[in-house]
Amino acid sequence: MSDLSLKQAKELNQGSLAARLANMVLLALAVMTLSLINADSLLFPSSSVMTYLVVTAIVSLVCLCALSIQTRLQANYVWAVTFIALLLLGYSQTLEPPTGDSAMLTSIWAQLFFLSRPIALGLAIAAGIGYLFHAFWRDTHLESHSHLLSLLAGTAFLGGEIAGSYWAFIGWGRSWSWSGHFFFSALTYLLFILVFHLPKAWFANARALAMGKAVVLGFICVLMLGYRLS
């Protein structure tokens, strides 16, 4: 192996290590933040905006742990997702700490419903950025990673909808309600389904298709965050 390639390999190793370290440190910080929020609350405050942001950050950071960093591009991807998680964590600290004292939170179905949203969002953020990187710099490993994450994001969201639907049934006798919240849930789930139904024939190549998926996932993320923060 030439000196140049040895140097490149060493740089890649250092870059991967630094990205992984940042990922793990922030993950530990986020988990600690969530533990502190929980310790200060009567019940786990899953419905609060602060928990929403912290869980989103945790999930997007956990998604990175499943990726073995083999290229500089993948290291950059880890940095990008870690940066977004940092922004979410930082913003969460500007909010009022939740008390978690709502009687509604005694239901496990309510807890699962509220928790599913940030889990889906965290997965969608990591998937969307992965597709974006693949669209610009082509990395099939990253594409696989993003495909699996977007599938899990849709599944997590659906799991939450089932929990919410059951919660609505045992609490109010109906699993569907004609209200804005339910319409928004249906809209978001349909967008998750849309990610897997982009017609290949309408895109020039696989990278254009990945860009299409990144756009839909990005839109879902903005929509979910906007709806929760507004």
Place this chain on the structure above:
Amino acid sequence: MRMNWLFSMRLAFVLLMLLSLWFAIGVGLSEYELYRQVLRALNDLPMSQWLQSLTAAPMVGFWLAGLFGLMFLLGLNTALCSWRDLLPIWRHKRWRSPRIMMLPIHILTLLVFIFHGVDLVFIHGHDSAVLHQGERFNSGRYQIKLVSVDYRDDVSLITEDATGFSPAGRITRRSVEQFDPRINSAYFFVQDGEQKISGDAGFMRPFRWKDLYITVTDFRVPHQEEARGVQVKVLAVHNPLVNYFFACYGLLLVSLLLQGLVFWRRSMKKGGRR
């Protein structure tokens, strides 16, 4: 006339886009007080009685007609795609195909659509009553009697004033210190002809017997009725489909997780998606 377009994923994409847009319009409509009231009224009525409410807001009627039309087309497209593209995978026993779980995912999604539709058209609706201890009401073929109320939190917090407000406020706004749903319940006696049963129900903790679900939706003490004790608002729902509906949802979730597993194993073997 060729009907191939009905089988295409392009149609599925267009329909999913249109439905997303339609729900976004629905979110917008629900922001207006008039439309919100009309939509809320639909929650308590079976579909056969919707027309009366919808004459007050034709815009909501138009939106609902569009929604059902789009859902019908998407359901049809899903069924046809499953039959033409996904069923052959199972028929030819290609168990190692990466698309093996696609058929159950699509069929279960279709079943969930159908159950929602059947629920809205034929089953939706319930009976509600406010009862003091010893009072009873009828719901369908069932006679329901409130035998006793076991309320362990501070009753003064749910005692209403002349304007109908209590210190703890609406049940959904109460803190767990003011009202803990886990320790408060009502004891019911239910009769269906010769058959009799009794049991506890609470807030978000229904009592179930056959197709009947009894849920307590509020504990309160009305103004100047303190001597009669805690009054409960009861909801009696008859829904024989609910278990099948949630079973389909559960199976759909499992199918999606299996699809993720199939994909993950395949990508591990190949080192990337091909």
